[in-house]
Amino acid sequence: MTNKEKYKQAFSTMHISDEFSLEVKKMTTTSNNKPKLNRLVASIAACVLIVGCATVAYATDFCGIQRTLQLWINGDQTDVTIQFDGNGNYNMNYIDAEGDSKNRGGSGVFIEDDGTERPLTDDELIEEITAPDVQYEDNGSVWVYWFDQKIDITDKFENNVCYIKLVKGEETLYMTVKYQNGYATAPDRYQSPSSFN
Known part of the structure; x- marks a missing residue:
């Protein structure tokens, strides 16, 4: 008798119990759901991270630094939102005394003693706006x-x-x-x- 036949004869009397096959079925079902759940959680976390990063990038890089101040415009103290780009430029939005939305912008440079130019700082721009x-x-x-x-x-x-x-x-x-x-x-x-x- 060959080894193959000996193994068949030895294991032919063995049967797998119903409990064992049910346990295998549970393990297969559970292990298939966990990767799906992990992928879902990872996808949600990635979306939150992308939206959060995009918001921060929009607020700091794209629009520059934004401030809300009270300035005197045409003799009236007015709430204004000013965006500075860090390169000597600004854009200002406000509601005038008649209730109309206004947009104003500008820029400036300072000429140093040696003749080189540099963009005005945010504080220098505010000084120009309030002149x-x-x-x-x-x-x-x-x-x-x-x-x-x-x-x-x-x-x-x-x-x-x-x-x-x-x-x-x-x-x-x-x-x-x-x-x-x-x-x-x-x-x-x-x-x-x-x-x-």
Whole structure:
């Protein structure tokens, strides 16, 4: 008799019990569900991670740094949302006194003593935004706005130049305005109209 036949004869009397096959069936069913559950949990975690990273990237990289501040605009204290891109540029959104949504933007550079240019910092940009502003109205009037001050300078021009002293607390600014041709300010004296524009 060959070895194969001997094994058949020895094991032919053995039968697998019903309990054993049921246990195998349970193990097969349970082991098939766990990988599906693990994949589902891993997929949800990956989605949460992707959405979280995208939100942080949007807030910091794409839009730059965003601040909500109160600034004086046209003599009214206004809540504004400003986005700085870190390269000397800003974009500002606010609701004006009439309830209209406004968008304003700008940029700036500073020229160092050695002649090199650098973008303005966020604080320097805010200083520029809060600087005095001259506006020419449709009715022909000319107004200077600085913090809560609204000054009508329409009748103060002589030879298309106006000089005005602005005072706010301890701070004083001397302002020279050329009619529809720019303005300059200094803390100690009026600027000569020929020194700008």
